[in-house]
Amino acid sequence: MPKSVAERSDVLPALGECFREHGYEGASLALIGEATGLGKGSLYHFFPGGKEEMASAVLAEIDAWFEQYVFAPLRETERPDDGIAAMFDAVETYFRSGRRVCLVGAFALGETRDRFARRVRAYFTRWIDALRTALIRAGRDPACAAALSEEVVAGIQGAIVLARALGDPKAFARAAERLRRAALST
Amino acid sequence: MPKSVAERSDVLPALGECFREHGYEGASLALIGEATGLGKGSLYHFFPGGKEEMASAVLAEIDAWFEQYVFAPLRETERPDDGIAAMFDAVETYFRSGRRVCLVGAFALGETRDRFARRVRAYFTRWIDALRTALIRAGRDPACAAALSEEVVAGIQGAIVLARALGDPKAFARAAERLRRAALST
DNA sequence: TACATAGTTTACCGATCGGTACACACTCCC
């Protein structure tokens, strides 16, 4: 009966959703086991460090995803506006119009922030820096680009909060559209 | 030795800070007792419904505070720009430049949202409606006022997330200043 | 076939969880 799961990385998505839905404290090992289909033994086999290592692995996976589909395009796409547009497309899909929470943002708001402070901070600084770079490449002056990049990233986080609070994904879509226009209007 | 606390409402501020710092799940009765200086006996005397009633009471107090210092001025101040300016002043003080979390926003992001869905939604709809009313009174056309009011409220929530994630209260101040100018520029 | 390794199941640990019960202390009012 064993050998049902091949790789540790196979359970990261389910693990991520579990943390997203219940938060770090709320995601008990029982819930995690239910979400991943793994018993405690297997979980501690893959993540000897327990919950903390699980959450850390999830954060690393999120980081890698955003690096590939958001940050890198922002920095490297030939036409910066293409990178910015790709960022908004990726973000709207990823957060499912606010139905899906940003785990890093949720960690930042809660007590979990201190535990993963470095990772949380790095995620946001890299996002803002990548966007700022793209805006500068698109012809904005550095001061404006710095302000606008912060505005956009914060705006997306706020849109998630608002959409969830109102129970209205359209609120996220409206905010994303506004921010997209603000970022793309030369 | 008893009779050290006179009113149930006296412990609401400490209760609120405890929920803000640890979240609903993370705020154990032990932590709550420590924060309020009350034993379980007293806590359950004031809040027979347990943690849920405590959190509900805190949300009600927050609601009342915002109604008095934010929503009402937005709706009723003679010159709407004065109400808007008062809102930003109140918000920056209340959230201590992002050092203090918005409990309603934090609840909206977490699993706690469902438990207090009505209250959470009401808080944000009332805020947005009051701001929209003020913006219309200030001469904006209704569509622009609706969009801008959502942008400002979401922007404030996002600014809190960002400031906490970066560990930089100035990030909140910058965002608040940007939003203030956007809301006040006729 | 024999053995090491990877993965799983199960039982169990002490600590803590939210919540209850109740005796007790203080204050107020008669």
Place this chain on the structure above:
DNA sequence: GGGAGTGTGTACCGATCGGTAAACTATGTA
């Protein structure tokens, strides 16, 4: 002074928490 009512401290409840230990089973290799 003596209840009545309002708080308070403490012991306790079953459930669940995160985590550990070890017996066990499948698989790959020789």
